[in-house]
Amino acid sequence: MKRLRLLVAGLVVALLAIAGMAQDGLAAPVDELIASAKKEGAIEFYTSSTLTPEGAQKLGEAFNKKYGLNIKLNYNPGDSYTRDVGKVVGLAASGVAPEWDVMVVHDAGHATLWLRKAHKPFDYAKLGVDPKAIQYDNGTVILANQFALPAYNSKILPPQDVPKKWEDLLDPKWKGGKLGMSTATHHLARLATAWGEKKATEYVKALAKQAPMLGTLATITTRLQLGEVLLAVTLNDSFVHRAKVTGAPIVFAEGVEPVISPAYNAGVLKGARHPNAGHLLAAFLTTSEAQEIWEKYNSQTSALVPGTTAYKYAQGKKVLYMNQDQAEMVDRLTREYGKLLGFEK
């Protein structure tokens, strides 16, 4: 019995020692990174303009509080991800340092940067980031998920006309400009990750025959609010959330599956002037403190962080997340579908 007790005590001590070492192992990279970030003193942070200067300030304060730092977070609001990703690639090609250290753009944008080797990779798992959130060969971390579905004006569209599946949008009753399709053709290209290329392409061809009204996400939302289009083929949750906040009767056609989910990733750019502070911030964005602020200002959270709104929304639904191996196909189909729908000649 005494031997057994000794054995148990020994095991407990050993486990504690291993746990302690693991903690040290986790703490050491964080501490090193914090020390290096402290020396850098600033971060150039690129993300959407919806975060707002106030949101960026709150994020900076929470970041500094968590790691005991006094780093200046310079907020660079962006509005065109493709153009700004292009800018980064162009600067890298010219051998000029990027303007931003950390760039938050959607997964398709980071795919372009990844293909051009424009990230500065980091072992984010060592900082405790969920491995599922780490993308593009350690180049980025997922910090938020968008959701995209067909959307409609609940004051105009009768309940019996609300689509219940993607195929319902091909009903002849929607012909002749009653549908609205935005430039976000990548939403439809992502369907190919679940349906396969052939089925997705046939679907888009059939959709094009419905002659939907074309426009940007903003103009399609406006036309939906005015009643000029009755149903948007896809809208993302930023616009639906905004509608909810302002009382506009724009809602998702819930129940349609699979739900498309473009992910927002944070990645440090190659040649960044403050890489350590950048990596630390990227990891911080996946924490519950950052998620809370991100949700308040950007109305988005990560579906990979338990307890968040996105996590809860995704439960029980078939959600399409794009991985890095599908990025090239989605990019190619996005362009092809743009042509099929009439955005390009």
Added chain:
Amino acid sequence: MKAVSGEGVLGRIIDVTQPGTTVFAGGLMALLALLVGVPIAMVLIMSLRTGFPGEGGPLTLVNFITAYTDPGTYEVLLNTLLFAAGTVTVTLLFAVPMVWLLMRTDMPLKGTVYVLMTVGILIPVFLRTIAWILLLSPRIGLVNQWAKQIFGLDQPLVSLYNIPGMAFIQGVSFVPAAFFMLAAAYRTMDPALEEAAYTSGVTKLQTFLRINIPITLPAIAGVMVYLFMTAIAVFEVPAIIGLPARILVLSSLIYTSTNPPTGLPNYGLAGAYGSIMLLAGLTFAYFYVRLVRQGKKYTVITGRGYRPREIALGGWKWPALAFVIFYLSMEVFMPFVVLLWTSLLPHLQLPSMAALSTISMKNFRTIFDYAGTLPFINTAILMFAVPTVTMLLSVLISWVVIRTQVSFRGILDTMAFLPHAMPSILLAVGLGYLGLAYRGIFPVYGTIFIIIFAHTINWIAYGTRTTNSVMIQVHRELEEAGKVSGASTPRVLGHIVLPLVAAGVFNSWVWVSMLSYREVTMALTLYTRSNVVISTVVWQFWGSGWVPEVAALGVILVLFAIIVVGGLKIGFSRIVEISSGT
């Protein structure tokens, strides 16, 4: 000896009878070559490469082959041609009579109309287009709703989703630009010719058609060329009205190439598409220079008793005012009502009692929370610096082109027009990369100054078309008289030419200032967090679907512009009165 007599190659280039003028014109040409030529060369090189700017690589024609071996391109070019021609026609149908009424006649409320013409531009195009959708949409447009109720129609009576609809909306929106370009020429016209016509028993309409229009032909030609090129380049109306119906124009192709939904912008392909604009621009510039060279035919301001007077309209006064109000209701009143209505709502909705119960000033209060004050400061700098530099350069260029015999004046004028024949996004991309590459020498990248550079380059074409049309009407004898009296060339320019063209220059200054405020493509391309301006904030709001906030910002700016432009107009009139009094 040959050189002294002005013969030989060198003699043809350098007018030795006026060496100072030639050196000055040469300096101006060098400055223009640097300002305009370098970014344009950058764009041309981009179109001859497949990689990204900065990547280098061999020169190739692959972008041109991709662009021009596709039959679809020619369909798009035909759409573009029809759209541009229709736009210019609509603009001139409104602008020419309006400029005559406002500049040559005693029509009432001219000062108010002038200010309203200026502020119309401050209403963002996409909100203006929403007003047209509410009016003419096949499904929800009020005109079609009424037509259905009154006539029991099954199909919509009118639709704006076609090329005539696009041309009409765009054409109406160009009227203020044409107005300000033509105003200078009409304002300075000697009434002796009109009076001679009246005393010969010719009616006012015939006088307008046979005297006013022929005399101002260079100005009208300048406006037509300028607007045609602008119509080829504009994007908003084709995007909001054309795209829904799959009507693509050249700017749609350039936009898609530079703003793909995923992947990287293809600036090379955009440059190849843009080259057709350059070709069109050079062709127009050639004919325009030929027309301007016949300048003497259009001289109306001479040294003898020049005194512009107003023509009494008599009983036609009120129909004339009704015509102007009809135009203003389309360009200003209706869009402003939509703007005001939207700015007070939590979200865009059609007028109803339920909507009325939700109105508040919340959007006006939240703007500054989102935008801060920097965009307003930067925009104020832009609105002062861009027109000042543009008009200064324009006056100097026009003086050389119109008033001197320098052999390369045609090239100088063409060079001034060239930026207008380039897609502005490509011009900004070229300038951005130059700014980054040489930021050690010229640290302007990321500052408001790079946007000032870009806007100045872009509107030199506008400035010089206006100053050309004014200067062409000032007879040389006035300057010759000054020179005979012993005044130096700069003194003649400053004391004789400038006062005569001051009104036209002022009009253009105001207009360039407004254009600079509104311009978004170049400002976005050159945007960093230090040089954010109001137009980029408006674009960001719009892109995020924050339509009421955009509307609130629009209302603030329109009211601000009414005060500033009205004040400037009154101030300028006082200065002119005092000057003519003394």
